[in-house]
Amino acid sequence: MDKLRVLNEYFGHREFRSGQEELIDHIIDGGDVLGIMPTGAGKSLCYQVPAIMLNGVTIVISPLISLMKDQVSALVTAGVSAACINSSLLPEEYYEVMHRACRGEYKLIYVAPERLGTQEMERLVSSIKIAMVTIDEAHCVSQWGQDFRPSYLHIAEFIRSLPQRPIVSAFTATATDTVKEDIVRLLGLHEPFSLVTGFDRHNLYFSVLKPKNKYAELKKQLDGFGDKCGIVYCISRKSVEEICDKLNADGYSATRYHAGLADAERRANQEDFIYDRKRIMVATNAFGMGIDKSNVSFVIHYNMPKNIESYYQEAGRAGRDGSPAQCILLYGPMDVRTNNFMIEKSREENDDLSDEEKEIMLERDKQRLKDMTIYSTTTGCLREFMLRYFGDKAQSYCGNCSNCVNGFEDVDITVDSQKIVSCVFRIKQKGRYFGKSMVIDVLRGSENDRLISLGFDKLSTYGIMKDVPVQTIRAEIDYLASNGYLCCTDDEYPVIELTPLSAKILKERIPVQMKLPKKTPRSKRLTDEQISVNDLLFMKLKSLRSKLASEAKVPAYVVFSDAALRDMCRLLPVTHDEFLNVSGVGKRKAEQYSDEFCRLISAHLSSHPDKKKYD
Structure with missing residues (x-):
């Protein structure tokens, strides 16, 4: 089976996005790769497609349980045999997965880095052929990255311990030159093919607001998003608690996430958000890395983050399926002082570094904070500023950020x-x-x-x-x-x-x-009479998707992304073959869902006979 057939049959896409095909080709040819691609650019497909094609099993090392569960659910729904090994499994589930894994029944096995040195993993890797080891969120291996995880430092040793060295592929969304060098060196990549696809996300609208009253502005923004879901990032646990309590008291569907909560509550709150039981997640930066929720329509930063790397990664959790989404930063000067305090505090608490390393990191972190502050106060194009920061060339006018749209005088x-x-x-x-x-x-x-x-x-x-x-x-x-x-x-x-x-x-x-x-008039919300026929169909499709997801006990976006539903609104498929033309619909999903979705679309067309297909 060739790569395009795999892409179409399992994932429902007709062509690769920028950079995907080059990385896949190098993996299939047996070479190590390093892919630096922005959130939502399709990193997962770069290792999932070759994993299906390679002779053997692919071990995917991932930092978060939620990421593993989402990826495995999506793969199984698409017809790919996959499993995850982590602490969320019950003892009987764990032994069942390990038994099937040792028999070679999975093409992809997701593993937390902390489990690599266990006896069970040693037994597993000695009984099956490991074709590839993939490291997701690879920047976690570098202490100069924004999410350093010491457990990632043991990955190279794990790879060296394997009976035969597999292909090694590493992926991340953001990495400076220093972090790139660390990834190659610390993961032991052999002359990797390295590709940076560019950091621009055309579907994201960036804006910076400087409100007198942040909470009032937050409510105003949330009201404008209707029933869409999104994330509100706060600078501290205390802020998360306060904002979440206020939103719930004001009638919003919100939950919370930060490192101070008990593990059970964090998992429950995260699942409430993932499964659309709660519309708004109020969280610190502890939430989000690896969250594969594709229908996040907005990310609002209630406070300015410490650096552009973190901001871009967190904001990039919006619009993962390519649908239009908004990234809003509510800037206040006090954010700068709070971040300065937190930077100083982290230096004092980091006992693993020498005094010289602490000073280097302090200087680096303060410069990053300056850059973030300049972004928050610039009168130029926000997208151009961000892309230039990451080394990308960009025009000085993007037409899709608050500075370009509203303008300055x-x-x-x-x-x-x-x-x-x-x-x-x-x-x-x-x-x-x-x-x-x-x-x-x-x-x-x-x-x-x-x-x-x-x-x-x-x-x-x-x-x-x-x-x-x-x-x-x-x-x-x-x-x-x-x-x-x-x-x-x-x-x-x-x-x-x-x-x-x-x-x-x-x-x-x-x-x-x-x-x-410049001061601009407030936009008016659409009335029911102004909602188009296809908007009504989209709502019906979302309702059907929610029902099917609930029955299957998976997040709604695992069934279909919002982008796939919008493509159904455009193509209006009423037969199985027509349904296969929808973006994101593979062979397995068409077999599973085409009857119900086509029946709904046929009924919609019958009730709106003036609506022609392919308008």
Whole structure:
């Protein structure tokens, strides 16, 4: 069976995506590979297709139980023999899987890295032919990556212990040059074919918002998504608890996930989200790696992450099936201070590194935080900024991010700049420097006790911007700092200082212009009368999919992705052969589901006779 037939018969696709075919060809030819492909680009197919074709078993090393279960469910539904070995199995399930595995009944076996050195695994690999070892989330092997896992360091030793060295394939969504080198070296890849497919996800809409009230903005965004599901990322466990409780109290279908919960609750909450029993997952960054839920329509970051690598990976969990999805960041200046604190704390807690390594990592993490902050405040194209960060070339206008769509306009802030710089200068004359909050309080004429005790209410700049919103002054200070007219230190308690350029504003009175987002009217929600006939069909198909998934006890997207349902709305298949033309429908799924879906579509067409096929 050739690769295209495997792709079509098992996975229901007619052609490969960018990069997939090259990686598959190198694996089939017996070579090691390293594939760096963004979330949703189809990494799994790059090892699943050759695994079906190779003579022997493929061991897939995966960091998370949820990923294994989802992948195995999808493979079994497609007609591929697969299983997973992890701590979620009951004793009788475990012995059954191991018994069948030793008899060579599976083409793919998913294994947690912690299980590689057990006696059961040694017995298994000595009784079957291992054709390939695949390492998913391969960046976990590098301490310079954002998700380092010490258990990954034992993978190379496991591969060396096998009776015969198999093909080794490694995949990840994001990796810097340093991490790439670590992957090749620490996993023992032999002259691997390395491919980076590019980081652009055309179906994702990126936006950065700077709301006065984050929670009010979150509710506004969630209301706009209707019954669609998504993830809300928070910076801390405490934030997760607070936001999840508020959402549930306000009538939203939400659950929570963070490392402080008991294992049983984490698993239950995750399954509620995966199986669409809960619409919204509120979580820390502990949630999501390897989650193969294809119908996530939005990812909202309630707080700014520590680095662009983490943001891109987390945001990329939206729209995995290629459907349009939104990635929204709610930025607040306090996020920068909180992340700085967490970076410092992680350095103190990391006892596995030398003092020199700690300093190197601290410097690296602070630079990454700076880059993330610049992304959050840039007036340029968000997609271009992100792609350039990862080394991709991109146009300066993408047309699919908030900065490009809403646009910016130049606003003269010359007078405000003079007031701000003058205030910093007057505070300095008192022999002190303070952070943004104190400068803003002086400018707005605050009467807080500390300000008064310091005598700052006697400064000539006290209250000269009392009618200007705090958010506006803060944005202007950030702009002046990012352009060198002021300096914001990187200390644990950052302060605003003067620079050589500050004098140009006060003495030379140079003009200062700042780009601010244009105000756009709020979009209106569609009424029932405005919903198209095909939207109604899509809802019917989703309902049928949910029923079948519930009966099979699998997540809805394992039956069909939203993209497949939309293709059904486009093609309107009413026969088995027509159903095979739907993207994502393979031979096994057509045999299993074509009758019920075609019957529903036929009934829909009968009730809407004016709706023609292939409109």
